[in-house]
Amino acid sequence: MDKAFKTPPKTSTLLTDINKLPQIFKDLVGKEFKLTGKTRTDGANLRKLIANQLLTNGxxxxxxxxxxxIVPPKKKGVPKMVREFIDSYIITSRTSYNLQVWNRIPNCKTILVKYESGDSLKCDDIRYVLVKVDVENSIVESIFILTADYIEANFGKFGKPTIKHQLLISNKVRKQIYSSLDKILSFPDSRKLSYLVTDHYEKPEDYMAKEASVNSLYSINLLIELVAKKLIGKKLDNNTTKNRGQALERMVLDLLGYEMNEDENLAGNFPDIPNQLLEVKVQDTQTVDLGKFSPEKEELVSPENNLTTFDVRYLIALTNPATDIIEGIILAPGEKLGELFTYVSDVSYKCQRSIPMSFFDTYKGQCVVNP
Incomplete structure (x- = not known):
């Protein structure tokens, strides 16, 4: 994307009128757009497509x-295309689309860009360009230019910010794991948990979402044999990070012996597999998204047994971003992660708003603004 987009307009009044944007973007409808399954790559490709149209217009x-x-530290919450105060999103076919806005409360007056003149650009000035992609035919099906005010008026307010903690795993550590004999970096269970785990395998009788019970928890040593060693070399579905994470979770559940139907929902809470106090993550970049809970700070997660984020076991699959093959495994209690890796110092968060797919289907083949 052209570096000009990193600079804001000279004044807020110079932003292209939102009602003129459909005329600028309409030629993108029907244009080829192939999804790679890599969220960041697809997002960058879409921004480039939109940026080229804006450049052509001037x-x-x-x-x-x-x-x-730029007011927020590290430009957090500032739209990617600052010159036109636009953020873009890709929509594919589901029953609804979950719009996720990072590091800002969308429909508020918080200043993002402050001018020496006293002028400013705020959160609610951002234009949301949502691009519906026909995955089967790899084309842009329709384009929606929406404001936060319109979204809230028609679909309800954005949810309260969801905190997202992150962990950084350096390339140096990855290489050390890849070059090791078994390609696994592991540490024993926490002292507290070591009295509750077993090295003996018996097929689990409890539902995977049920809270862990004493003496039915498999030790990290056993998890290495049952799961970690068998995951090396496995290929995850080439899809979004979220879907690959779910695919990994189902693989782990299968290796542990939990019986689940293909269409059965995962637990969807913390940790991912409560019955084994096990959190499962996929990492193909330096950053691991830890979600709502972080073992950087000790928090109670199992009151019955007085277990905390320090005791939760983290299984992190290190995948090759080009092949989606698992090339290494990290398996360690939460208390060890801070000793091994680096926590991101400032916390990211997101606000979400679900939009029914019927809304997008209504305007198929069109480019519209706040319809």
Missing amino acids: LPEGALEGEYE
Whole structure:
């Protein structure tokens, strides 16, 4: 994407009128757009497509250095295309679309860009460009330019911010794991949990979402034999990070002996497999998304046995981003993660709003603004 988009317009009034954007983007409807299954790659490709259309139309004059200030630290919450204050999203076919907005409360007056003149651009100035993709035919099916105010008025308010904690695993550590004999980095269970686990395997009788019970928890040593060693070399579905994470979770449940139907829902809470106090993660970049809970800070997760985030076992599958093959495994209690890796110092969060797919289907083949 052209570097000009990293600079805001000279004034807020120079943003292209939102009602003119459909005319600029309409030629993208029907254009080829192939999804790779990699969320970041697909997002970057879409931004490039949109940016090229805006460039063709002509960008508003940009602000000069010293005329403005990006207010949030590390530009968190600032839209990717600052020059036109646009963020873009890809929609595929489901029953509904879950719009996730990171590091800002969408429909609020919080200042993101502050000008020396006293002018500003705020959260509620951002234009949301939602692009519906026909996956089967690999084309742009329709385009929606929406404001946060329109979204809330028609579909309800955005949910309260969901906190997202992150962990960084360096390439150096990955290489050390790949070069090791078994390609597994593991540490024993926490001292507290070591009195509750077993090294002897018996097929689980409890439902996987049921809270862990004493002496039915498999030790990390046993998990290495049952799961970790068998995951090396396995290929995950080439899809979004979320779907690959669910695919890994189902693989782990199968290896542990839990019986589940293909269409049966996963637990969807923390940890991923409560019955084994096991959190499962996929990592193909340096960042691991830890979700709502982080073992950086000790928090109670199992009151019955007084177990905390320090006791939860983390199974992190290190995948090759080009092949989706698992090339290494990290298996350690939460208390060890901070000793091995780096926590992101400032927490990210997201606000979400579900939009029914029927809304998008109504305007198939069109490019519309706040319809």
